[in-house]
Amino acid sequence: MSFYRTLLLLVLGLVTAACGSQETAQQGQAVPVRTITVSATNIDNVIELPGRVQPVRVAEVRARVTGIVQQRTYEEGTDVSEGQALFRIDPAELRASYAQIKASLDRARATAANANAVVTRYRPLVAENAISGQEFDAAQAAAREANANVAQIQAQLRAASLQLGYTTVRAPIAGRAGRAVVTEGALVSQPEGTLMTRVEQISPIYVSFSQSAMEVLQIRRAITSGELDLQPGDAVEVRLTLPDGSEYGTPGLIEFLDFSVDEATGTVQLRAEFPNPEGLLLSGEFVKARIFAGKLTNIIAIPQLAVTVADDGGTVMIVDKDGKAAVRPVKLGELVGEKWVIKSGLKPGDRVIVSNLQKLQPGMPVQIANAATGRKPAAAAPKATAKAD
Structure with a gap:
């Protein structure tokens, strides 16, 4: 009985030693990670809004x-x-009316020609007192009336011609x-x-947006404080995502910004103009727009994948001074493209971990493997907001 007890104690001792050795090995083994070094930079201020495509002009074709x-x-x-x-x-009725008026004009012209001829004959006779002045005055009045009648019927004929053209x-x-x-x-x-059809001018074409008045106010304050570099005369570029998720190849420009707030919705209207030579943008369809409204200056932004978002903000994993993983709470700003703007919680020089986050626990040693991976550091990108170690 004592033999079995001794054997059991020996086995339990070996298992405990093995587990302790394994835990010691795991605690001492550094996890390879990639990091970025935080630095202040400038990035595009991208505003995402839904938009609706509208024709530049719409003409209602109606019967005249x-x-x-x-x-x-x-x-x-x-x-x-x-x-x-x-x-x-069908022009038949109007053609008949035109012909009738033209006949009246011919008759009026003949009457006027006769009246004018009488005046011509009477003029030398009145000088010789062969006729009275009263007769000559009556002849002139008749001629003027006949000429006025011709002018009136000519106007009617022009109106009939217009109607026939319509x-x-x-x-x-x-x-x-x-x-x-x-x-x-x-x-x-x-x-x-009577409405017969509509004609819409769709090249170029408009895309209209609505932005909340509060967001417009925040943009103006950011411009005043210098956080946003956007001058009044700067062109504001807009890029579209079509309903199928594809990108519209040609960017547009904001060409109208309303200076009043819609009382019903509390929004301000914006409008961008886009070339549409192939008619790909259809009037009435909804699109998603990214508006590049200046640049955010002197800010900290890190990749979205490095941030764990919670109800009260977010957290990131950093490499502390001892080379170990540590949790750092951060205050999140806007999500610009694939980067979170960090309002507080990070400072230039902090090393933020961007890989193997699911394997890390606070206090675990890490091995920075940026150079070993052979990948380009983040600072090599054209619009990088942080550089790789």
């Missing part, structure tokens, strides 16, 4: 004469040029013609201004 639509002469959803024929309205409905602007609202055989009315 009353009649029956004979033909639609354009293809729906295609680009049309300014002045291109879109519809034809039977061919043309595009008022160049752009993309939409769906036809009326079909062949439909009666359109000039007094009611």
